[in-house]
Amino acid sequence: MRGAPAVVQTLADQVRGIGLRCAPAFPDALAQCRRTRQAVKLLAQLANGGLVRAPLAWLPPDQPAFGPMALSPAFLLMLEMRHSANGEIVRRAAVLFGFTPAECAIITGLLEGQSLQTIVAKRGIAMSTARSQLRGVLAKSGFARQIDLVRALSRLAD
Numbered sequence: 001m002r003g004a005p006a007v008v009q010t011l012a013d014q015v016r017g018i019g020l021r022c023a024p025a026f027p028d029a030l031a032q033c034r035r036t037r038q039a040v041k042l043l044a045q046l047a048n049g050g051l052v053r054a055p056l057a058w059l060p061p062d063q064p065a066f067g068p069m070a071l072s073p074a075f076l077l078m079l080e081m082r083h084s085a086n087g088e089i090v091r092r093a094a095v096l097f098g099f100t101p102a103e104c105a106i107i108t109g110l111l112e113g114q115s116l117q118t119i120v121a122k123r124g125i126a127m128s129t130a131r132s133q134l135r136g137v138l139a140k141s142g143f144a145r146q147i148d149l150v151r152a153l154s155r156l157a158d
Contacts, residue, residue: 007046007079015077018054019044023096033058033075043092049143051093051152052079086111089156097140106133110150 009017017026022044024032029040039057046052059074090104090111099107109119120130134146143149 007044007052008077018042018077018079019046019052021045021096022054023092029056030075041092043089043096045096045142049148049152051089051096051156053092053156054079086153089153093141093153097137099137099140100133103133103137103140106130107137107149107153110146111153 007019008015015026022029022042024040024042026042029042032038033040033056037058039055042054042056044052044054055078057076057078059076086108090099090107093099093107094101094104105123106116106119109122110116114122116127116130116134120127123130138144138146138149141149143152
């Protein structure tokens with residue numbers, strides 16, 4: 001944990017959060033995982049602007065645990081830097097950043113390598129509308145440029 005302060009926030013050797021923000025929120029994901037005993041998929045934004053997938057899984061009591069966690073419920077948190085499903089990445093990014101469906105359509109097109117002009121033609125919208133939606137995406141996500149957003153999201157895809 002000490003080697004990754006920009007990724008994981010801890011308190012008393014327990015994970016309290018991941019990245020700058022996370023969807024779903026880490027405490028909610030932990031509660032859901034604890035309640036359902038099912039893995040919960042998270043998407044987190046790091047301090048450098050990058051995005052990581054972070055599945056959280058409950059470990060059954062018969063699995064070996066070490067240190068202070070040997071006496072308490074244990075969870076496995078994995079950080080994944082890549083994923084092949086653009087649709088899933090866009091859906092999680094929408095939750096993380098609060099994108100509208102129209103903004104998600106812009107992002108999906110960009111991740112598929114389409115130009116803004118192609119997206120406009122396919123969606124049957126005005127260029128000014130697409131530019132406005134793209135400005136909204138950049139403002140909500142904190143990226144300064146379209147290419148930065150696309151690079152961050154495409155790193156999660158194969």
